[in-house]
Amino acid sequence: MRRAQxxxxxxxxxxxxxxxxxxxxxxxxxxxxxxxxxIRHLEGNRHPKxxxxxxxxxxxxxxxxxxxxxxxxxxxxxxxxxxxxxxxxLSAALPDTVSLTRVDLAIAxxxxxxxxxxxxxxxxxLGRLLEMRLEHGGRPILDLQLRRLSPPEKSSAADELKGPDxxxxxxxxxxxxxxxxxxxxxxxxxxxxxxxGVLPGRPHARNLALRCYRMGREVIMHQPMEALAGQxxxxxxxxxxxxxxxxxAIVRDNLRQVPCAVxxxxxxxxxxxxxxxxxxALMQAVAKEGALFFVDSRTTPSSVIMRAARRWQVPxxxxxIFLDSQDDAEAISDNLGRLAKIAEARxxxxxxxxxxxxxxxxxxxxxxxxxxxxxxxxxxxxxxxGEQT
Numbered sequence: 210m211r212r213a214q215x216x217x218x219x220x221x222x223x224x225x226x227x228x229x230x231x232x233x234x235x236x237x238x239x240x241x242x243x244x245x246x247x248i249r250h251l252e253g254n255r256h257p258k259x260x261x262x263x264x265x266x267x268x269x270x271x272x273x274x275x276x277x278x279x280x281x282x283x284x285x286x287x288x289x290x291x292x293x294x295x296x297x298x299l300s301a302a303l304p305d306t307v308s309l310t311r312v313d314l315a316i317a318x319x320x321x322x323x324x325x326x327x328x329x330x331x332x333x334x335l336g337r338l339l340e341m342r343l344e345h346g347g348r349p350i351l352d353l354q355l356r357r358l359s360p361p362e363k364s365s366a367a368d369e370l371k372g373p374d375x376x377x378x379x380x381x382x383x384x385x386x387x388x389x390x391x392x393x394x395x396x397x398x399x400x401x402x403x404x405x406g407v408l409p410g411r412p413h414a415r416n417l418a419l420r421c422y423r424m425g426r427e428v429i430m431h432q433p434m435e436a437l438a439g440q441x442x443x444x445x446x447x448x449x450x451x452x453x454x455x456x457x458a459i460v461r462d463n464l465r466q467v468p469c470a471v472x473x474x475x476x477x478x479x480x481x482x483x484x485x486x487x488x489x490a491l492m493q494a495v496a497k498e499g500a501l502f503f504v505d506s507r508t509t510p511s512s513v514i515m516r517a518a519r520r521w522q523v524p525x526x527x528x529x530i531f532l533d534s535q536d537d538a539e540a541i542s543d544n545l546g547r548l549a550k551i552a553e554a555r556x557x558x559x560x561x562x563x564x565x566x567x568x569x570x571x572x573x574x575x576x577x578x579x580x581x582x583x584x585x586x587x588x589x590x591x592x593x594x595g596e597q598t
Contacts, residue, residue, distance in 0.1 A: 270319035376552035386411030402586030406431035409463035410444030422469035427588035434478030457494040474504035483511040526593040541571040
């Protein structure tokens with residue numbers, strides 16, 4: 210018995226070197242195969258395929274929408290969300306001139322065609338970040354995160370006029386919400402770059418705000434404020450002497466009446482906007498609502514809105530001119546020319562108009578002649594965002 214064991218031991222020690230090399234190579238091969246499988250598993254987690262045919266079709270539609278808005282494949286990334294359910298996340302960077310409201314609208318239309326619902330949607334950071342979760346059959350199938358790139362820095366004033374890098378002009382059409390007249394609807398159709406200020410507490414405020422949003426137009430809440438001359442600013446007004454909590458409640462309620470608003474500007478307010486206590490409470494309330502900007506309509510040269518906005522870190526811009534302070538076609542055209550010169554000097558400017566027939570006619574003529582050639586018409590959020598950089 211001992212001899213047999215000794216013989217087997219000697220044979221084991223005498224195993225040919227070639228056989229040992231083959232065994233080692235086989236072992237290394239198994240390790241390599243295992244490593245490749247692990248890497249593929251990790252890569253699959255980083256770049257997962259859509260989980261269902263509906264998710265795959267939805268992603269194809271979204272990619273087509275992004276391509277339509279000038280987003281190349283290199284600016285689009287996919288990975289697993291950092292959430293417990295591990296839903297696929299699609300993120301992309303869009304050109305600065307693109308309105309995320311318009312992108313949101315296009316994606317919503319694509320989703321409805323596939324019976325996909327938007328469970329959560331948030332537009333924040335001055336309209337520069339859009340986040341949404343899309344569901345099908347009650348289950349999340351895609352998280353979407355789109356951000357608008359910051360405008361590039363210019364090396365000189367001359368560079369502003371090269372190619373598409375024209376001065377930026379924002380035009381706010383204020384005092385909407387009283388009706389949905391043909392004139393108002395014509396203004397909505399005039400250009401996707403216009404911004405619309407909707408008054409809370411008016412009979413058509415909510416419907417008109419939603420109509421603007423569905424058309425891809427930027428909406429802001431036109432906050433009524435106390436005037437010096439004793440004019441009635443209307444319902445939902447903020448007046449001097451109001452306690453802070455009352456002002457906060459008014460802002461919160463007014464924003465509910467103007468859904469999809471991404472900013473605020475003042476209606477009247479020649480008295481209230483010059484009062485530091487009232488404006489401080491207003492800016493504190495706007496800051497608490499989050500992700501909103503403010504445009505000072507400049508109804509008085511003594512306005513303290515910009516100072517209060519800086520204190521409460523609310524992104525803020527100011528109107529340079531009321532386009533139709535005179536309801537006269539020639540005067541409105543002249544004011545549009547002045548607005549263009551201000552934008553050329555500063556790189557960007559904001560003007561305010563109202564739903565009037567002469568304003569519409571002057572805007573239609575000026576946009577046809579100058580937009581995209583002398584200046585670019587952009588939503589107010591783009592100008593305010595540019596002023597913060």
